[in-house]
Amino acid sequence: MSTPGNEGVTSVQVRQHNAITTARYEMSACEMDIVFALLSKLSSQDKPGTMYQVRVRELEMLTGRQWNYKQLLESTEQLNSRIYHIEDKAKVLQVGLLASAEYLKGKGIIELEISEKMRPYLIDLKSNFTSYHLQAALSLTSKFAKRVYQLVSQWKDVGHTKTYSLDEFKYMLNLKDPKGKEPEQYVSVADLQRYVLKVAVAQINERTDLNISYELLKSSRAYDRVKFFINAQEPKQLLIPFELPADDARAQMARKHLETMGIVDAKLVHEILGSPKLTEALFGFVYKLKTEKIKADKNPGGLFLKMNGLR
Structure with missing residues (x-):
């Protein structure tokens, strides 16, 4: 439904x-x-x-x-x-x-x-x-x-x-x-x-x-x-865009993850979303945050950028 x-x-x-x-x-x-x-x-x-x-x-x-x-x-x-x-x-x-x-x-x-x-x-x-x-x-x-x-x-x-x-x-x-x-x-x-x-x-x-x-x-x-x-209440998570092709939906979710972590610089966002390797690294990083395999309470976005040579 x-x-x-x-x-x-x-x-x-x-x-x-x-x-x-x-x-x-x-x-x-x-x-x-x-x-x-x-x-x-x-x-x-x-x-x-x-x-x-x-x-x-x-x-x-x-x-x-x-x-x-x-x-x-x-x-x-x-x-x-x-x-x-x-x-x-x-x-x-x-x-x-x-x-x-x-x-x-x-x-x-x-x-x-x-x-x-x-x-x-x-x-x-x-x-x-x-x-x-x-x-x-x-x-x-x-x-x-x-x-x-x-x-x-x-x-x-x-x-x-x-x-x-x-x-x-x-x-x-x-x-x-x-x-x-x-x-x-x-x-x-x-x-x-x-x-x-x-x-x-x-x-x-x-x-x-x-x-x-x-x-x-x-x-x-x-x-x-x-x-x-x-x-x-209004859902806090991104609605899953099921009507989009899988690649487009994945890119939209990746963009939302970046926004949540405070990574909004257009050049950085474009570089990350344009690189399959960096996009995979992003989803892996978010997963490790959720499972507490990575601790980054104060600045997870900065840690992600540092780990991937973007800062």
């Missing part, structure tokens, strides 16, 4: 059944990015057995992160084994997302096939869906931020979520096993806030079209429930 973005740029929305949004599953950030890219390609006109192609270069363009062959193979292998637990009043469905994943060597393409049991939740949506912006979902680096963003998007027209018990919230993020077979993660509320809630809120507010906050609620003396509050 797509909705008009600013200045003719298309802001792609992903839609998924609310049963999927609230399902319990575990995924890495890389797996989620592949899934978000896959969901953006779905159409209600698709037939069973449709193969969807996700291009590695497209993923890198969308996320600003670099994926190698080993990472992608591991992620698609994990996606083939991940199980969604979808429960309603009548049944509990345990289902995998993918029927198959195939990496085309030398082409940088992953071909993905959706399992037929999952298809109704993804394609036959009718009125029961969650929509969220693809570029926002991809811009988040924390897997918890990605999941919370999906969750709050389900309630964005209301302005707040329902009140979740902490157990229910942890089940959805796979931090707690309903059967008690796996050890619970972030048992203390302080750790849950520090490593999950605060990280998710900070990233969502900084990088997406939503501004959220949360409230922890007590029963007796102990915190045991959480509720999120949601407001719309």
Whole structure:
């Protein structure tokens, strides 16, 4: 699905059944990015057995992160084994997302096939869906931020979520096993806030079209429930120009990265964007900044220029 973005740029929305949004599953950030890219390609006109192609270069363009062959193979292998637990009043469905994943060597393409049991939740949506912006979902680096963003998007027209018990919230993020077979993660509320809630809120507010906050609620003396509050805001990240050729879209993202780092001198910008080597170095530098492999809190632009002999 797509909705008009600013200045003719298309802001792609992903839609998924609310049963999927609230399902319990575990995924890495890389797996989620592949899934978000896959969901953006779905159409209600698709037939069973449709193969969807996700291009590695497209993923890198969308996320600003670099994926190698080993990472992608591991992620698609994990996606083939991940199980969604979808429960309603009548049944509990345990289902995998993918029927198959195939990496085309030398082409940088992953071909993905959706399992037929999952298809109704993804394609036959009718009125029961969650929509969220693809570029926002991809811009988040924390897997918890990605999941919370999906969750709050389900309630964005209301302005707040329902009140979740902490157990229910942890089940959805796979931090707690309903059967008690796996050890619970972030048992203390302080750790849950520090490593999950605060990280998710900070990233969502900084990088997406939503501004959220949360409230922890007590029963007796102990915190045991959480509720999120949601407001719309102008997205801070660059809208992904899907209607442009990949090279043009990549150049637009590179220009935005330079602007964010304070590199606005026309001559420098022209030199960097005109050099494939420098452009690749730019995306690599941004990735290392995001993953904190490079520390440059005060002047990342100056550090980039110095590292590449431009200053």
